[in-house]
Amino acid sequence: xxLEKKSWQWALLLVLAFIWGTSFILMKKALVAFSDVxxxxxxxxxxxxxxxxxxxxxxxxxxxSNIVSLIIVGLIGNGIPAFLFxxxxxxxDSSMAGILNSLTPLFTLFVGLLFYKSHVKLVNILGLILGFxxxxxxxxxxxxxGSGFQASAYSIFIIVATLCYGISVNxxxxxxxxxxxxxxxxxxxxxxxxxxxxxxxxxxxxxxxSNPAAMESLLYVILLSFFSSFIAVIxxxxxxxxxxxxxxxxxxxxxxxxxxLWGLFDGEGIVATELMWIFxxxxxxxxxNKQKLINI
Numbered sequence: 001x002x003l004e005k006k007s008w009q010w011a012l013l014l015v016l017a018f019i020w021g022t023s024f025i026l027m028k029k030a031l032v033a034f035s036d037v038x039x040x041x042x043x044x045x046x047x048x049x050x051x052x053x054x055x056x057x058x059x060x061x062x063x064x065s066n067i068v069s070l071i072i073v074g075l076i077g078n079g080i081p082a083f084l085f086x087x088x089x090x091x092x093d094s095s096m097a098g099i100l101n102s103l104t105p106l107f108t109l110f111v112g113l114l115f116y117k118s119h120v121k122l123v124n125i126l127g128l129i130l131g132f133x134x135x136x137x138x139x140x141x142x143x144x145x146g147s148g149f150q151a152s153a154y155s156i157f158i159i160v161a162t163l164c165y166g167i168s169v170n171x172x173x174x175x176x177x178x179x180x181x182x183x184x185x186x187x188x189x190x191x192x193x194x195x196x197x198x199x200x201x202x203x204x205x206x207x208x209x210s211n212p213a214a215m216e217s218l219l220y221v222i223l224l225s226f227f228s229s230f231i232a233v234i235x236x237x238x239x240x241x242x243x244x245x246x247x248x249x250x251x252x253x254x255x256x257x258x259x260x261l262w263g264l265f266d267g268e269g270i271v272a273t274e275l276m277w278i279f280x281x282x283x284x285x286x287x288x289n290k291q292k293l294i295n296i
Contacts, residue, residue, distance in 0.1 A: 003242040016235050016251045020101075021258020023228035024094035026220045027086055033217035034208045036086035041196045041203070042218075043082050046225035047233075048193020051186040058183045059190075069175040074188030077168025078229065079196070081161035088161075091154035095264070099256040099278055100158040106131040106284065107166030108249040116170045118245075127287025134280030137273075165249070172237060173245040181237030189229075253282065 002008050030039045062070065089097055106128050112118035176184055208214060240248040256278070 003238065009239065009243055009247070012235055012239055013247075013251050014254065016232055016239070017254035018258055019227050019232045019235075020251065021098055021255045022262060023224055023232075024085075024089065024097045024101075025262040026224040026228065027089050027097075028094045029220040030217045030224060031086065031089060033211040033214040034221070035203060036090050037083065038200065038203050038205070038208060039086045039221055039224075040082040041200045042221045043086075043225045043229060044079055044189070044196035045193055045200065046222055047078075047229035048189045048196065050226060050230040051189045051193075054182055054186040055190045058187055061179065061183055062187060066176060066179065069171050070184070070188050071191055072171045073168050073176070073184060074190075074192040076164045077171070078188060078233065079192045081164050082229075084157040084161040084164075088154045088157040092158075094262065095256075096155070096274070097158055098258070099281070100155055101162060102252045102256050102281055103131060103159060103162040104165045104169075104252040105246055105249040107163045108169045108245050109166075111163070111166040112170045112245060116174045118170075123287050127284045129284070130287065131281055131284030134277045134282075134284055137277035137280065162252075169240060169245045169249050172240050177241075181234050181241060184237050185230075185233045189233075253286075 003012065027039060030042075034042065085097060109118070109124060110128060172184060211217070236248060236251070239251075
């Protein structure tokens, strides 16, 4: 892959969208037998195991200048969102979770503007406003799969997760520019993975594994860990390196398409008013990405 070329950058963006668009249905399937805390902990711990062979010769890369950034990427960019998404999906559909995830570019821009000295124009501010209006519309309306206000409240977890993603993307772009994608991914999970494993020991694994669907749910967690965290995080970090923070975060524009398709395939539904708010979000994120905002 020649990632200096736009065509390859877009190809990688589409591959990422497909992988992460599938992650929501995988989380839904994993939650059949396991609790939201268990699914998130398994996901982080398994990903840590997948990265383990790459960590040993990269440990020397951790130093005083980057350890805080690696912790931010590991904890805020991967750890906390894993728990927030699984918690949210105990009440809302996987397709709507994917749609709300499209707020990531808005937070990437917002965080970059406030804390990383990126530049913004009036059209981008308009995009921010429209994106938040669209998300607010979905929240206050209530999301299928839960009961009115309760489901709406749970969607807040996803919005907080997208804020976490926005922080992580900017941290990688501006503070870890000198480190390769595999090192960032493996070392960040090295710093949080063991804690996820320990956390599993404090959950009721015996009851979860007594569920007849336990092995199937575990398989979905392993698939989620391997593709959505192990493979996709490397791809995403590579994309950030070769493009801009906003372009990389734009993967979440396309994720809802795959998330909704998988949701419909699994029997989930969507109504006209939700499509209206989704359209508002799409317009907002398009305007945020209208012009190149961050120079490499």
